[in-house]
Amino acid sequence: MTDKKAYWGIDIGGTYAKIGCIVDGVFRMVQTLPTGESCKPETLLSSISDIVMEYDAVPAALGLGTAGLVDRSSGGTIRFSPNLPLWNNVQAGSILENTVGIPVVLDNDCNAFAVGAISSGLIPSQGLWLLVTLGTGIGGTIINQGAVQYGTGYSGEFGHMTVKEGGIPCPCGSNGCWERYAGRKALEWYYSTVTGKRLSPLEISLSASNGDLQAKEAFREYGRWVGLGLANLAKCFSPMGFFLAGGLSATTDHFKKAALQEYTSRCRHPWKVTV
16 A cells, blocks of 8 residues: 555556556556456446555545546546447446545546646647547547547547448447447457457567568558548548557557558548657
8 A cells, every 4th residue: 555645547448447546756557457348337446446445545636537428527427338338327437436535537538548648748739639549449539739629528439430331330339430440359350360360469469570471461451441540530630640549559560551551542631640
């Protein structure tokens, strides 16, 4: 247990929940918990609370980021999360507040990441920029003049723009969504179709680094869809540039070339992508 003020950040994604804190300006990853489609909110939030309170009896602050549509005006309610189907209309912010005893700030995970990146200077405070997170799904944030743009409350759902009419069904209720072709499961599927094997993105990345031609082909197909989606966004927003984050952004070296080729074949906006 720490005897110093700790500032906590919780990231609830479609595959894992990551729990970390900052003490004396130093970030520490405390624990990672599995999530997934069968993840129950009451169970996970209870586990998160127990971990925080075991480490820190009096937390200084706690922020929670989660995938999906987050209603920030209602005490922190997750209205809809396609990759966490049991979390719809869950008041996650209020539940954690009641157990840890301090106010909890809840936002979409990509927006939460953007706020941190802006405050630390990673994303410029001038101009229009787009943040895209590549992971289990695809998240997005619109940043203008150093501020997150929420629109009527839920802007930035880039992963659910249609990129293929009549395409793969999506848990959001639509089909052909971008994240069905450029999310975690898509990369795994591209690899399995040519090998018959099911590997994780990390394993596919390691195989590609070791010269596995089939892994490289999977990344080429994945990169093509990343580039297509970025081209659509560039034509809609004409941003000064993109920032890529999320687990799959760590594999950019494997798909950047294919993404760039697809992007430049579809739009005239300059390729300015920072990872």
